[in-house]
Amino acid sequence: MGLINYAGVPHIFIVCGKTDMRRGIDGLAEIITCQYNLNLFDEALFLFCGGKLDRFKALYWDQDGFVLLYKRLESGKLQWPRKAEEVKQLSHQELRWLLEGLSLQQPKALKPSAPGYLN
Numbered sequence: 001m002g003l004i005n006y007a008g009v010p011h012i013f014i015v016c017g018k019t020d021m022r023r024g025i026d027g028l029a030e031i032i033t034c035q036y037n038l039n040l041f042d043e044a045l046f047l048f049c050g051g052k053l054d055r056f057k058a059l060y061w062d063q064d065g066f067v068l069l070y071k072r073l074e075s076g077k078l079q080w081p082r083k084a085e086e087v088k089q090l091s092h093q094e095l096r097w098l099l100e101g102l103s104l105q106q107p108k109a110l111k112p113s114a115p116g117y118l119n
Helices: 025-035 090-101
Strands: 009-017 044-049 055-061 066-073 087-090
Touching: 009 025, 009 055, 025 044, 025 055, 025 066, 087 090
Parallel strands: 009 044
Antiparallel strands: 009 087, 044 055, 055 066
16 A cells, blocks of 8 residues: 555454545544544555445554555445444455455455464
């Protein structure tokens, strides 16, 4: 995503459904605090998508202010979860899948196994 090294961000949240993309930092922050009761300053990246699945916004607190990223894809669409009124925490792998245009659910992906067990 460029400006933010999201691999170092411990918490990644996706706001499912459609968000009014005319909202800026204050409007998106209000969604996070009022609607979902999450801490904006907790080293977290918050992702939002509108009706068009070719663009998204990301909100991040950068120790002295908010960073608002807006990205529009030139080809392809995001497979953004459309279940309204839900926020979901993502793993770094799920974020990569999402930004590559893949579904968050990858049933054929290898699952982590418990250490010490041989099959």
